[in-house]
Amino acid sequence: MSPEPVRRxxxxxxxxxxxxxxxxxxxxxxxxxxAHPAMHGIIxxxxxxxxxxxxxxxxxxxxLHRAFEKDCEVGGYNNAIPYTDRLNYVSPLINNFAYASxxxxxxxIEVTERCQFIRTAMAEISRVCDHLTCIAATSMELxxxxxxxxxxxxxxxxxxxxxxxxxxxxxxxxxxxxGVKADLPxxxxxxxxxxxxxxxxxxxEVHRLLTGNRIxxxxxxxxxxxxxxxxxxxxxxxxxxxxxxxxxxVRRAQPHWAYDRVQWEVPTQKDGDNYARYxxxxxxxxxxxxxxxxxxxxxxxxxxNVDFEGKAIDPAAYIDRGKQGKTEGLLLVPITxxxxxxxxxxxxxxxxxxxxxxxxxxxxxxxxxxIEGLMNHFMLIMEGYGIRPPMGEAYFATEGANGELxxxxxxxxxxRPYRVRCRPPCLPPLAALHxxxxxxxxxxxxxxxxxxxxxxxxxxx
Amino acid sequence: MQGSQILQRLRDRxxxxxxxxxxxxxxxxLVVERAGLIDALRFCRDEASLDFDVLMDLTAVDYSRYPGxxxxxxxxxxxxxxxxxxxxxxRVKVRVDEDDATAPTAxxxxxxxxxxxxxxxDMFGLxxxxxxxxxxxxxxxxxxxxxxxxxxxxxxxxxxIGPKV
Numbered sequence: 357m358s359p360e361p362v363r364r365x366x367x368x369x370x371x372x373x374x375x376x377x378x379x380x381x382x383x384x385x386x387x388x389x390x391a392h393p394a395m396h397g398i399i400x401x402x403x404x405x406x407x408x409x410x411x412x413x414x415x416x417x418x419x420l421h422r423a424f425e426k427d428c429e430v431g432g433y434n435n436a437i438p439y440t441d442r443l444n445y446v447s448p449l450i451n452n453f454a455y456a457s458x459x460x461x462x463x464x465i466e467v468t469e470r471c472q473f474i475r476t477a478m479a480e481i482s483r484v485c486d487h488l489t490c491i492a493a494t495s496m497e498l499x500x501x502x503x504x505x506x507x508x509x510x511x512x513x514x515x516x517x518x519x520x521x522x523x524x525x526x527x528x529x530x531x532x533x534x535g536v537k538a539d540l541p542x543x544x545x546x547x548x549x550x551x552x553x554x555x556x557x558x559x560x561e562v563h564r565l566l567t568g569n570r571i572x573x574x575x576x577x578x579x580x581x582x583x584x585x586x587x588x589x590x591x592x593x594x595x596x597x598x599x600x601x602x603x604x605x606v607r608r609a610q611p612h613w614a615y616d617r618v619q620w621e622v623p624t625q626k627d628g629d630n631y632a633r634y635x636x637x638x639x640x641x642x643x644x645x646x647x648x649x650x651x652x653x654x655x656x657x658x659x660x661n662v663d664f665e666g667k668a669i670d671p672a673a674y675i676d677r678g679k680q681g682k683t684e685g686l687l688l689v690p691i692t693x694x695x696x697x698x699x700x701x702x703x704x705x706x707x708x709x710x711x712x713x714x715x716x717x718x719x720x721x722x723x724x725x726x727i728e729g730l731m732n733h734f735m736l737i738m739e740g741y742g743i744r745p746p747m748g749e750a751y752f753a754t755e756g757a758n759g760e761l762x763x764x765x766x767x768x769x770x771x772r773p774y775r776v777r778c779r780p781p782c783l784p785p786l787a788a789l790h791x792x793x794x795x796x797x798x799x800x801x802x803x804x805x806x807x808x809x810x811x812x813x814x815x816x817x
Numbered sequence: 818m819q820g821s822q823i824l825q826r827l828r829d830r831x832x833x834x835x836x837x838x839x840x841x842x843x844x845x846x847l848v849v850e851r852a853g854l855i856d857a858l859r860f861c862r863d864e865a866s867l868d869f870d871v872l873m874d875l876t877a878v879d880y881s882r883y884p885g886x887x888x889x890x891x892x893x894x895x896x897x898x899x900x901x902x903x904x905x906x907x908r909v910k911v912r913v914d915e916d917d918a919t920a921p922t923a924x925x926x927x928x929x930x931x932x933x934x935x936x937x938x939d940m941f942g943l944x945x946x947x948x949x950x951x952x953x954x955x956x957x958x959x960x961x962x963x964x965x966x967x968x969x970x971x972x973x974x975x976x977x978i979g980p981k982v
Contacts, residue, residue, distance in 0.1 A: 418955035423971075425940075426964055430971050461842055588901065591871050591929040602901060609904050747884070750842045751897060751908065753873075762874060764897070768883050779874040779897070787932035816955055 383411055386798070390419050394497055394802050396810055399786075401793075401801070408797045413790040417783075417815055424817035428776035432742040433459050433533055436776060441527045443778060443814040446489050447482035447757045449518070451814075452531030455776075457612065458752035458763035459533045462745040465715060469614075469656045471535050471708045476614040477651040478521065478530070479754070480644040481548075484555065485514050486757030486809070487595075487637040487644075494634070494806030495566060498575050503562050510558035513551035520544065533743055534716040535709030545652055552645050559641060566634075573631060580792040580804030581629035590788040594759025594781055596808070599636045600628035606755040613754075618650040630807040657707070675724045715743055742771035756781045758809055782808075782815040818905050820845030823867065831857050836912070846908040848893075854911045855921050861898055861907065862926055869898035869907060872923065875933035877941045881915075882967045891915040892943055896923070913943060922947040940965035 384405045389395040398419035404412040424443065428436040440451040453475045460467060467475075492507035515525045520541050522528035530537050566572045582592070587600040597604055605622045607615040623639035625632035705719040717736055722729025735741045745767040753762040759781030768774040785808045792808075793801050818826075824838045824845050834853030839846050849857045861869040874897040880886040890912035898907045913920055922945040923930040934945045935954040942963035945951060953960065957977055962969050 418953075418957070421955040423964060426969075426971055464842070586928075588870050589928050591873060591927065593871075593873075604901050748841045749844070749846075751844055751874075751906075760873060762897070764874065764876065764895070766878060774883060775878050777874070777876045777895075783932060784929050787929055 388801070390416075394805065396493060396805070396812070398812055399810060399815075401789075401805075403793075403798065403801075405798060408799070410793050410796060410798055410801065413793050415786055415789050417786060420812040420816040422813075422817065424778065425776055428773055430772065432739075432771055433745075433773060434743065436773070437531055438527065438529045440531075440778075441529055443780070443817065444486070444756060444758070444761075444782075444811045445526055445813045446811060447479075447486040448526065448528050449478045449482040449522075449530060450754065450756050450761060452529065453479055453613070454752060454754045454756070454761050455763050456531040456533045457754065458750055458765045459743070459745065459773075460710075461750040461752045462748060462765055462767055463533075463712075463715060463743070465534060465710050465712050467535055467710050468707060470539075471710075472613045473651045473655040474536055474540060474708060475531075476618070477548075477648040477655075478518070479613070480648040480651070481514055481517055483644045483757050484641045485511050485518075487641050488514075488555075490757075490806070490809040491562070491634060491637055494630075494803060495562075495572070497802050497806055498572060500566065500569075500572065503565055506558045506561055506565075510555040513554045517544070517548055517551050520547065532709070532716065534712060539704035539708050548648065548652060552649065555641070555645065559638065563638065567638075575800075575803050576631035576634060576807075577629060578627075579630045579796060579800045580807060581627060582788060582792055583628060586788070586791060587628060590791075591784040592759065592788060593784070594756065595633055595636045595640065596628075596785055597759065598622065598624045599632035601626045606753050606760050610753065612752075614651055614654070615647070617654060618647050620647050620650075630803050633807040674721065678724050678726070740771060744769065744771050753779070756814075758782050758785070758811065758814075778814075778817055780814045780817060782811050786810060786815060818866065818903060820905070820907075823905060823907055826864075826867065827857065827861070830860060844906065844908055846910065848910045848912065851911050851913065851920060854909075855923065855926070858896065858898075858909065858923055858926055861909070866903075867907075868900045868902050870901055871899040872927040872929055872933070873897040873899045873906075875923070875930055875937065877937045877943055877965075879941060879965065879967045892918060892941060894920045894937065894943065918942060919944045919946050921945065924948060939963070942966065 386403050386405055387400060388403060389400040390398040400416040402414040402416065403410050424439050427439055436455060437452055440455045441448040443451045488507045488511045492504045496504035518528060519525050521544065522530040522537065582600060584600045584602060587597050588602065593604065601624055603622045603624045608622055620643045623636050623643065625635050709716040713732055718729040718732045723733040736743065747767055747769045749764070749766040751762055751764045753760050760779065761781050762779035764777040764779065765773055766775040789808060792804050820840050820843065824840065824847060827847055828835050828838060831849065831853055834850040834857065835847060836850060837848040861867050876895050878893045878895060879891060880889065880893060881891050892913040892915070893910045894913060896909040898909065911920060920943060922934060924934070931950065932954060934948055935952060937943050938945065938951050939953040939956055940963055952958065959977060960975055
């Protein structure tokens with residue numbers, strides 16, 4: 357008994373033209389993703405292929421939708437900070453600060469000078485991490501695994517910096533409305549110098565490996581290009597816009613934090629293709645490191661209360677004294693508390709947080725050690741109290757790693773945001789992705805998709 | 818141009834269609850009639866002194882639980898415009914009733930409006946007349962309701978198990 361003959365369409369798939377009998381003149385439908393190693397995160401691209409060429413592409417997103425905007429509406433203003441970590445999870449600090457700044461705009465308050473410099477420096481470190489990841493992943497997909505390992509090594513140095521400051525690598529939750537969680541730890545500056553030195557060495561190596569590399573250029577030059585007009589019409593911002601010849605950067609156009617007090621350049625390219633995007637990102641990393649270095653050098657110390665006497669006591673003894681009511685002089689006793697784990701060291705608290713009691717939690721020492729501090733803490737934590745911006749709306753934008761990251765926040769006067777809208781920098785490039793890949797070969801989709809630097813968490817929210 | 822000058826310019830041009838304008842927190846905001854929306858947006862884009870060439874964001878807000886706005890038009894569609902040449906911003910809003918939850922599409926002006934409007938349809942159930950392809954963007958077609966409406970409970974789950982037969 358002979359086995360059943362294998363059907364031709366089983367071997368060749370749909371669209372081979374077997375039905376029509378004319379022999380293969382219809383296009384082949386191929387779905388890429390959602391679970392495909394080259395789709396960073398999860399996304400599906402339904403393509404219509406004519407041989408190797410993409411004739412039509414439909415991009416489907418939403419696989420990572422987590423109802424970020426809805427979740428923001430059910431908690432207090434600071435409750436959304438951990439959710440913003442998970443928007444662009446490669447550079448979460450920028451999201452934290454942008455969200456906090458939007459609420460500050462709504463409240464009409466200013467953060468301290470030192471805090472603005474901290475935000476600037478930490479945002480730039482995150483941006484370097486983001487660009488490193490983007491170029492590393494793209495080059496790995498083009499076969500340059502060495503570059504991937506080098507760049508991830510450099511990112512590791514920067515992640516260690518982030519970990520020193522925030523206590524976490526990815527889900528950092530370091531921003532706060534009105535300030536940041538804690539001041540920079542001791543010895544941060546020399547660590548940053550070392551990390552940047554390593555990063556610069558890696559960038560130099562990668563330049564030598566990739567920038568003039570024949571294979572790399574064949575895959576990148578002229579591929580995935582988008583004209584200047586179309587880039588603007590699709591609201592694409594960030595490195596992709598600057599690669600198309602428009603020098604728009606929110607940090608330069610509408611300076612916030614400390615961006616107007618440091619010297620830096622906005623690198624641009626003309627061609628708008630994948631190679632131009634690569635060059636812009638490489639140049640921006642150097643500029644970001646420049647900004648971070650200057651921010652750290654210019655960072656003002658701010659007031660530290662040093663006019664008390666006596667030895668530092670440990671937190672447990674401090675709290676015991678508070679419980680027993682022996683609070684006399686307690687507010688002036690220094691305390692040995694890690695500046696980045698258990699809240700703030702009290703003297704450092706004022707340097708990085710706004711003085712508005714209605715916005716910022718008191719230092720933990722005050723919460724545990726005095727009734728005023730405890731009441732202040734309660735008034736910000738209890739449901740129905742908390743941060744209550746006046747009725748109104750505000751839009752705050754900063755330069756995320758992929759473009760303009762905007763938060764549009766509406767307050768109804770209550771303790772919870774009425775509406776939080778995140779303008780995701782990733783969404784416009786994805787909306788225009790079909791324009792970049794149609795007419796090109798399916799293999800070109802990979803570097804183009806890499807240069808878009810899609811981050812699912814921010815795209816799908 | 819300053820926000821106040823932009824608003825003055827638009828009020829002069831579209832006097833009858835302008836419902837409201839304000840400048841809270843330095844954000845120039847113009848509220849226009851739905852019938853005059855596309856004209857106003859086109860004017861913002863094409864007029865040389867305004868030159869709003871980027872539709873930075875397009876979203877909507879459900880005002881049904883907002884103090885003082887419970888009876889008014891339920892939705893607002895919000896356009897954030899930006900001009901690269903002049904480095905100024907403008908927020909344009911249009912109010913939309915629940916009974917006739919439709920706004921004219923801006924796809925002809927900015928192609929990015931295609932996805933932004935699909936997201937608004939997905940999340941708020943607002944239709945955009947003239948939109949070429951108004952599918953859901955983030956959720957799946959079988960999803961019932963529109964989650965960013967204020968009457969959609971946060972804890973409602975709609976798992977999608979397997980393909981629909």
